[in-house]
Structure formats: structure tokens, C-alpha cells
Amino acid sequence: MHRSTSSQSKIEKQLERARRIRAMRKAFNLVKKRQRANAGRISDLEGRKSRLRKTREISVGNRTLLNKAIESLRENGIKVQLAHTREEAISLVMNELAGNRLLVKSKSNVTKEIGLTKTLTAAGIEVIETDIGDRILQLCGDVPSHPTGPASHLTRHEIADVLSTHFNKRVEPKAEAIVGLLRQEISTYLYEAAVGITGANAVAAEEGAVLLVHNEGNIIEVATRPEKHIVLAGIDKIYPCIEEALNMVKLQTFYATGSVSTSFINIISGPSQTADIEKQLIKGVHGAREICLILVDNHRSNIADSEYRELLYCIGCGQCLLTCPAYSVYGNSFGMESQLGGRGVVYSLLAEEVPGDALPAAYNSKYDSLDICLSCRKCQRNCPLAIDTPSIITRLRLQNRKAVLGPYLQAAYDFINSHVKWIGTAIWLESLLLVSSLIRHGKS
Numbered sequence: 001m002h003r004s005t006s007s008q009s010k011i012e013k014q015l016e017r018a019r020r021i022r023a024m025r026k027a028f029n030l031v032k033k034r035q036r037a038n039a040g041r042i043s044d045l046e047g048r049k050s051r052l053r054k055t056r057e058i059s060v061g062n063r064t065l066l067n068k069a070i071e072s073l074r075e076n077g078i079k080v081q082l083a084h085t086r087e088e089a090i091s092l093v094m095n096e097l098a099g100n101r102l103l104v105k106s107k108s109n110v111t112k113e114i115g116l117t118k119t120l121t122a123a124g125i126e127v128i129e130t131d132i133g134d135r136i137l138q139l140c141g142d143v144p145s146h147p148t149g150p151a152s153h154l155t156r157h158e159i160a161d162v163l164s165t166h167f168n169k170r171v172e173p174k175a176e177a178i179v180g181l182l183r184q185e186i187s188t189y190l191y192e193a194a195v196g197i198t199g200a201n202a203v204a205a206e207e208g209a210v211l212l213v214h215n216e217g218n219i220i221e222v223a224t225r226p227e228k229h230i231v232l233a234g235i236d237k238i239y240p241c242i243e244e245a246l247n248m249v250k251l252q253t254f255y256a257t258g259s260v261s262t263s264f265i266n267i268i269s270g271p272s273q274t275a276d277i278e279k280q281l282i283k284g285v286h287g288a289r290e291i292c293l294i295l296v297d298n299h300r301s302n303i304a305d306s307e308y309r310e311l312l313y314c315i316g317c318g319q320c321l322l323t324c325p326a327y328s329v330y331g332n333s334f335g336m337e338s339q340l341g342g343r344g345v346v347y348s349l350l351a352e353e354v355p356g357d358a359l360p361a362a363y364n365s366k367y368d369s370l371d372i373c374l375s376c377r378k379c380q381r382n383c384p385l386a387i388d389t390p391s392i393i394t395r396l397r398l399q400n401r402k403a404v405l406g407p408y409l410q411a412a413y414d415f416i417n418s419h420v421k422w423i424g425t426a427i428w429l430e431s432l433l434l435v436s437s438l439i440r441h442g443k444s
């Protein structure tokens with residue numbers, strides 16, 4: 001009796017996973033459709049891509065540019081600190097919080113990378129995600145499936161179930177109702193919070209400015225909490241000037257969402273202040289009195305100086321995930337927490353300590369994640385920066401194997417092994433989806 005209940009729940013979990021992958025594919029297909037429709041509306045798309053590639057080549061790991069950015073930001077009244085490790089970054093955030101027990105937060109990959117929310121929560125600080133997708137994941141206790149559409153894999157029914165428990169009332173499985181409820185809840189926290197933390201899409205060195213890009217309008221709310229705006233950004237986010245940063249934003253928006261422009265681009269180059277009364281400088285009017293930027297290294301300098309430097313050219317648009325056949329079958333288990341797909345896996349192997357309990361169930365060791373890649377090169381061909389992730393995966397695979405086979409035989413073995421696994425998983429997934437549809441039709 002007990003055994004049949006546990007195998008039933010195992011199947012239920014597998015069905016749920018299959019439904020999530022179907023929801024993710026549906027969301028990804030919508031983005032691809034929008035990209036096809038809008039590609040002609042972006043002037044000189046190819047020219048913009050090669051301009052961005054050149055910008056990243058000169059900016060990544062460029063210490064002179066980093067120092068110039070720090071100088072300009074400080075001249076503009078922004079407090080800048082450098083964190084070499086994840087521990088240092090977390091401790092700097094803790095210091096900046098100065099006893100505040102509530103922190104509103106917007107989407108930021110670097111906060112996920114350093115495990116900020118987990119550590120702050122364990123220290124008794126309430127951290128509230130203000131991006132709708134991230135708030136949903138926070139309430140579900142789930143990990144993202146796309147850098148800018150983190151909850152793409154969840155259906156409105158699943159979300160409504162979780163919210164019904166959270167709000168202790170029945171929530172209708174309708175997108176508008178879900179967003180309305182979350183907006184109301186997030187507004188309450190925004191009103192209460194004195195400090196907000198955001199990431200940064202780019203930092204412009206010449207002007208000493210931080211660029212924030214969003215569609216929901218939440219980021220500017222977080223950034224204008226009265227006491228302090230903490231910005232956490234990787235040192236790879238430095239661009240020579242605002243114009244080059246905007247070229248990246250244009251491409252990032254198009255590849256992440258399929259849209260030609262994002263709803264909001266905020267360029268922040270100093271704290272809120274006025275000198276309107278007898279020229280006395282008063283800090284804090286409608287925005288934060290203080291802005292503190294924490295630039296996180298966390299292995300980036302080492303990667304920038306290594307043969308893997310190209311990984312840091314990534315602008316986080318998620319285009320590689322949209323086109324990766326392995327990701328379309330394995331979903332976000334082809335990744336490590338928030339580092340998704342082939343590029344995410346190699347980045348986390350090089351830059352992060354991945355604790356055993358954070359590994360997806362399919363992996364015995366973090367290097368197992370490399371076996372999933374099919375070496376098809378679709379990610380590279382579709383990446384706006386043409387990042388050669390497949391070659392990096394092949395190199396890392398060879399480095400982490402016992403040298404039994406020579407490189408060519410090993411590559412052939414890896415190719416066959418990954419395809420056998422992929423075909424098997426794809427067939428199993430389609431069977432589960434068929435069962436799921438039969439169950440649904442049976443119920444209706």
C-alpha cells in the first residue's frame with residue numbers, strides 16, 4: 001500500500017515535470033514568433049551584433065575601464081565597493097542594510113549566483129522579490145527556467161494553486177487575477193521598505209551611470225526606496241559609455257522577449273537631491289538618499305584571463321536556451337540553479353561552488369551536467385555574441401575524464417552518449433505528455 005502511494009507520487013512528479021516543460025516550450029515559441037515578426041524592425045541587426053561583440057571584447061576584464069567606471073561613479077556621489085568573493089559581497093550587503101530587516105529586491109542574476117536571498121533570509125532579514133515571475137518562484141520555492149522569464153515553465157493553474165495557499169483564499173487561474181493579487185501584495189512591501197536592491201544591466205564607465213532595464217515598472221520603485229538603493233553587479237557589466245550600453249540593451253530586449261524595445265530604461269547617475277532652497281544641498285527627495293554599488297568579481301577576473309573568457313561576453317538574453325534541443329527536453333535541470341543551459345553549466349563549474357544538495361536530481365556530480373550537451377552548436381549559431389559554448393564544453397569534458405580514450409574517440413563517445421540519453425528522455429517526455437492529455441480528457 002505504502003509502495004503504491006510512493007510510486008504514484010513519483011509518477012505524479014514526472015507528469016508535473018513534463019507539463020512544465022510543455023509550458024516552457026509554449027512560452028519560448030511565443031518569444032521566437034515575436035522575434036520573427038519584429039526582426040525587420042531593428043535597423044542593421046547584424047551590424048549591431050558585431051558592434052556589441054567588439055565592445056565586449058574590449059570591455060571584459062579591462063581593468064583600466066573598470067577603474068575609470070569606479071572613478072566616474074564616485075564623482076557622481078555613488079558609493080562603490082569591490083567584492084572579490086561571494087562571501088565578501090554578502091557581507092557588504094549586510095553592512096549596507098545597517099539593521100534594516102526588510103529588503104525589496106528586483107531581478108538580478110548576480111544575487112542568485114551568490115545565494116544572497118538564502119543567506120539574508122537565514123539571518124532573519126525578509127527579502128521580497130518584486131518581479132512577478134521571481135515572486136512566484138519565491139512562493140513556489142522553485143528555480144527559474146529563463147533569465148528574463150523565470151516562471152516560463154509554470155502553468156497558470158499551478159501558480160493559482162500556490163497562491164491560493166499563500167493568500168489563504170481561492171485564486172482564479174487567470175493571468176490577470178494572479179498579477180493583480182501579486183501587484184497588491186508587492187506594493188505593500190514596497191511602501192514599507194526603506195532599502196531596495198537591484199542588479200544592473202550595464203554600468204557606463206564614461207558617465208558613471210547604472211542602466212536598469214525592465215518591463216514591469218517595479219525596478220524603479222525598488223531603486224527609489226527613501227533610504228538606500230543597493231546595486232549589485234558583476235564586474236563584467238562595465239561598458240565604455242551609455243551609447244554602447246544602449247546597443248546591448250536593444251539586443252538584449254529583442255533576444256530575451258522578441259520586442260523591439262523594453263517598457264523602461266532607467267539611467268541612474270547619482271542619488272536623489274535638491275539645492276532649490278537657498279542652494280543648500282539636501283539629499284533624498286523622491287528617490288534614494290544614498291546609492292551604493294557593489295561590483296562583484298567572484299572568479300570573473302580569473303575567467304577573463306583564461307581560455308574561457310568568452311563566457312563573460314554573455315548579456316543574459318537567454319537566446320541560447322530558446323534554441324537548445326537539450327534544454328527543450330531537460331528544461332531547467334540542464335543547468336545549476338539560476339545558471340541555465342550549456343553556457344550556464346560551464347559558467348557555474350568555473351565560477352561557483354555548487355553544493356551537492358543544489359545539484360539537479362539527474363546529476364551525481366556537477367560534471368555530469370556536461371554529458372547532456374549534444375554538441376549541435378545551435379546555441380553558438382543563435383547567440384547574438386556567437387559565444388562558442390560547445391567548444392568550451394568539449395574542453396571541460398576532456399579535462400574532467402580519466403584519460404582512457406584519445407580526444408577524438410572521447411568526443412565520439414560523448415556525442416553518442418548524449419544523443420542516446422536525449423532520445424530516451426524525449427520519448428519518455430512525449431509519453432508522459434500523452435498520458436497527461438488522456439487524464440485531462442478523461443476528467444472533462
Ligand code: SF4
Nearest residue numbers: 324342373374377379
Ligand atoms: S551545443 Fe549543447 S548547449 Fe549548445 S544548443 Fe547544442 S545541446 Fe544546447
